[in-house]
Amino acid sequence: MASLNSTEQQRGISVSVQNLTKTYGKNKEVLAVDSVSFEVKKGELFGLIGPDGAGKTSIFRMLTTLLFPDSGSATVDGFDIVKDYRQIRNTVGYMPGRFSLYQDLTIAENLHFFATLFGTTVEENYHLIKDIYVQIEKFKTRRAGKLSGGMKQKLALCCALIHKPTVLFLDEPTTGVDPVSRKEFWEMLKRLKEQEISIVVSTPYMDEATMCDRIALIQGGKILSLDTPDNIIGAYPDTLFAVRSNNMYDLLRTLPQYENIKAHYAFGEFAHVSFKSGNASDLEKFLKQKGLSGIETKTVVPNIEDAFIKMLQS
Amino acid sequence: MKTILFLIQKEFRQIFRDKAILVITFVVPTIQFLLLPFAANYEVKNVNLSVVDHDRSDMSQELISKVTGSGYFKLVSYDESYDQAYKNIESDASDVVLEIPKGFEKNLIKEDHEELFVAVNAINGSKAGLGSSYLLQIISNYNNDIRVETGSSSGNVAPQIDVASSNWFNIHMNYKLYFVPGILALLVTLVGGFQTALNIVKEKEIGTIEQINVTPIKKHHFIIAKLLPFWVLANVVFTVGLFLAWLVYGITSEGNVFVMYTFIALYLFVALGFGLLVSTFCETQQQAMLIMFFFMLIFILLGGLFTPIDSMPAWAKTVSRFNPMRYLVEVMRMVMLKGSSLHNILPHFAIVLGLGIFLNGWAVLNYRKTN
Structure with a gap:
């Protein structure tokens, strides 16, 4: 990137974040975002993945000009988030984690309202929201407060899109939404990418991370890793085994006693295990000695969650 | 401009x-407006009176019948002794005791001098104050009557000044005439300030x-789009109030109604600004509600609506100078009762304008900071 000149950079890069830091509290004692840097390319679906309280929302609020950073800088569409906040407000779409449209206005009125605020009309950009809007259109005279969770998310996405933003910020758009609607929602995001809209999305769900082009794993305000989901998984250094027995509770209690064990944690109906040395058959023997029965081991391909847990533990 | 209109429409x-909200804005103030002026009444009637008449003469009878005939007092007991009458006060059966000493008639005629004893139950302050002053007035009238009667024979009438008072701008001391404009001021503030903040x-x-x-x-x-609808609503409420004042209380404005509308327009600038200021300090409607309620009470009690500002202690007078509602109550009474013109209320305009600039300026600065 360094070799490109600034105009080309502006064309290729949607969001650029450099050492962004945010603290809260009187004495700045709560470090919410700790010198975070990343770039989002134009038309990219970029995910911020991390547990609750990792600092995702603080990053979003700074990038959408709702919050001033303590230090560091960031640009959205080449506009500085502090100096050029007006321009940014013209070009970005933001969907906060909490549903925050007018509950006493109908679907159609909310949409019309946000279109007009941006000096445009629903008709002008209808093609952007058509796929999503048709799903809620039959309720368009219903007040937003009376919609189901999934429909609210769809309406919020429509309202964030109606002014044809160049960058879309979605803060935990699928939290509290049923699995079917979640899947639908991510498919909608993929379709939006084709419209050349850059999307920055945050989620606490690991399974959604693989839907992104690139992800940043965040914990405690710091980026632990930033790459494509495949590369992050591919960089997983150890061979991973899944272990099961008739008594999972005893299994999880017994595993730490095995001296060659490197990492172990419950993962669905299995326990995931990696070794410093030795292999799975040695472990099976050890577990049998300890009186466990019905032991089953197999190698597994690590997924993004394994990668994330690995990073948290190291 | 188009954006503002669109926002206002929303x-x-x-x-x-x-x-x-609609009910709270229109129905509730209307009911208050119809009930409060009837309930909030300064006039003291039916003061319960106990009489202890040790003299039982023609003159003492005459005095008692004058007192009971005044219409303010209700004779509840005719007691043998002061102790007995005092028991009535203790049991709250009577408010005032009038004790007439033995030899009242004789002393009055012979020595031209006699003393009466009046005891008042001061638990209800205004009733006690007004009751005793009524009583003293009746007694002194009676005293004058006797002096005239007896004076002609003895020939030593003391020269005296007779004060004839007349209640200007409210000839019959009709309390509703005094209250209705005040309550109208209160309602306008409620709709303007409260609802904006919330x-x-x-x-x-x-x-x-x-x-x-x-x-x-x-x-x-x-901000403008937030304030303007409530400015309009408050004006509507004011108009409804003026209409009801005429329909229900028969009160019409002595002065030009447009003078009042002009002042209300400016006053609402203050009330809305205050609501805006409170809203910048609050995160929840509950907080806003409680803060507004606190200030509302101060505005009402130190606004001269119920008690005259002139009789307040110095510190309260100072506070009331910064109370916008005080100026509205004053202007409403001046225009409605006295017929004051724009020229007469110019000082009020100046002060309210100042308060408005201060409150709105502060609110806007604070709004910028927090958002």
């Missing part, structure tokens, strides 16, 4: 969609203000 749509805080509470803040909409557009 505000009105939301206001008219919320049935509870409405803005509601946007914060629901989170819509965040969504608004990431749009290109300008802050002052948003």
Whole structure:
């Protein structure tokens, strides 16, 4: 990137974040975002993945000009988030984690309202929201407060899109939404990418991370890793085994006693295990000695969650 | 301008969609307006009187019948002794005791001098104060009558000044005439200030203000669009109030109604600004409600609506100088009862304008800082 000149950079890069830091509290004692840097390319679906309280929302609020950073800088569409906040407000779409449209206005009125605020009309950009809007259109005279969770998310996405933003910020758009609607929602995001809209999305769900082009794993305000989901998984250094027995509770209690064990944690109906040395058959023997029965081991391909847990533990 | 109109349209749509708000805005003030002036009455009638008449003469009988005939007093007991009458006060059966000593008639005629004893139950301060002053007035009238009667024979009438008073601008001392404009002022403040604060805080509470803040909409557009609907509503409430004052209480304005509307227009600038200021300090409607309630009580009690400002201690007078409602109450009474013109209330205009600039300026500065 360094070799490109600034105009080309502006064309290729949607969001650029450099050492962004945010603290809260009187004495700045709560470090919410700790010198975070990343770039989002134009038309990219970029995910911020991390547990609750990792600092995702603080990053979003700074990038959408709702919050001033303590230090560091960031640009959205080449506009500085502090100096050029007006321009940014013209070009970005933001969907906060909490549903925050007018509950006493109908679907159609909310949409019309946000279109007009941006000096445009629903008709002008209808093609952007058509796929999503048709799903809620039959309720368009219903007040937003009376919609189901999934429909609210769809309406919020429509309202964030109606002014044809160049960058879309979605803060935990699928939290509290049923699995079917979640899947639908991510498919909608993929379709939006084709419209050349850059999307920055945050989620606490690991399974959604693989839907992104690139992800940043965040914990405690710091980026632990930033790459494509495949590369992050591919960089997983150890061979991973899944272990099961008739008594999972005893299994999880017994595993730490095995001296060659490197990492172990419950993962669905299995326990995931990696070794410093030795292999799975040695472990099976050890577990049998300890009186466990019905032991089953197999190698597994690590997924993004394994990668994330690995990073948290190291 | 187009944006503001559009935002205002949205505000009105939301206001008219919320049935509870509509009821609170129009029905509740109307009911208050119809009930409060009847209930809040300064006139003291039916003061319970106990009489202890040790003299039982013609003159003492005459005095008692004058007192009971005045219409203010109700004779509840005719007691043998003061102790007995005092028991009535203790049991709250009577408010005032009038004790006439033995030899009242004889001393009055022979020595031209006699003393009466009046005891008042002061638990209800205003009833006690007014009751005893009524009683003293009746006794002194009676005293004069006797002096005239007896004086002609003895020939030593003391020269005296007779004061004839007349109640200007409210000839019959009709309390409703005094109260109705005041309560109208209160209602206008309620609709203007309270609802503005709650409405803005509601946007914060629901989170819509965040969504608004990431749009290109300008802050002052948003604020104006928030204030203007309540400015209009308060004017409507005021108009309804004026109509009811005429219909129910038969009160019409002595002065030009447009003078009042002009002042209300400016006054609402203050009330709305105050609501806006409170909203910048609050995160929830509950907080806004309680803060507004606190200030509302101060505005009402130190506004000269119920008790005259002139009789307040110095510190309260100072506070009331910064109380916008005081000026509205004054102007309403001046225009409605006295017929004051724009020229007469210019000082009020100046002060309220100053308060408005101060409150709105502070509110806007604070609004910028917090959002």
